Amino acid sequence: MQIRVGTGTDVHELVAGHRLVIGGVEIDHPMGLKGHSDADVLLHAVCDALLGAAGLGDIGEHFPDTDSAYKGMDSTRFLYICKDKIQEKGFMVANLDCTIFAQAPKMSPHKKAMAACIADVLELSPDCVNIKATTTEHLGFIGRKQGIAAQATVLLYKHKS
Numbered sequence: 001m002q003i004r005v006g007t008g009t010d011v012h013e014l015v016a017g018h019r020l021v022i023g024g025v026e027i028d029h030p031m032g033l034k035g036h037s038d039a040d041v042l043l044h045a046v047c048d049a050l051l052g053a054a055g056l057g058d059i060g061e062h063f064p065d066t067d068s069a070y071k072g073m074d075s076t077r078f079l080y081i082c083k084d085k086i087q088e089k090g091f092m093v094a095n096l097d098c099t100i101f102a103q104a105p106k107m108s109p110h111k112k113a114m115a116a117c118i119a120d121v122l123e124l125s126p127d128c129v130n131i132k133a134t135t136t137e138h139l140g141f142i143g144r145k146q147g148i149a150a151q152a153t154v155l156l157y158k159h160k161s
């Protein structure tokens, strides 16, 4: 058995006039995340963790923000494609552990739906996807509600043939 660990980190600016989509879940909030795609900071961190574990670089290499094809893209599409890329290399996902850094809004009411969305795309049991959230105690750009960050750690495995 071969096992591989990967980590992913992403940050997006929080601004008025944008939707707030995190972990594939749209959250009702006066501000949203700005990006080339739907700016789903958590799914981007998960994509980077998957790509990293498989030795496949990062999200920007696969989906450049200079490509108009990805403008406004639903980030679950990126996640489906990343899943295919790691499966082509023979890897399966064992589990994911993620953290969202946001002063507001509260993520607790949405964490189960986020885990279910990620598990659905990756064809995993929801209990293999753990979502955590933390404020930064009003410190820094996250504490000032200027942005939201996310980190993900993933374990991949494959049976040696």
Ligand SMILES: Nc1ccn([C@@H]2O[C@H](COP(=O)(O)O)[C@@H](O)[C@H]2O)c(=O)n1
Residues within 6 Å of the ligand: 101, 102, 103, 104, 105, 106, 107, 108, 109, 132, 133, 134, 135, 136, 137
């Ligand atoms: N955006 C957030 C931030 C935090 N939570 C939940 O609150 C707990 C306490 O947060 P601290 O930053 O004070 O440690 C945290 O463990 C989360 O359960 C949240 O839901 N949404």
Ligand SMILES: C[C@@]1(CO)OP(=O)(O)OP(=O)(O)OC[C@H]1O
Residues within 6 Å of the ligand: 010, 011, 034, 035, 036, 037, 038, 039, 040, 044, 059, 060, 061, 063, 064, 065, 066, 070, 071, 073
């Ligand atoms: C996803 C991509 C592509 O639409 O754009 P953004 O939505 O801006 O997100 P980012 O986290 O900067 O990741 C890489 C980009 O190539």
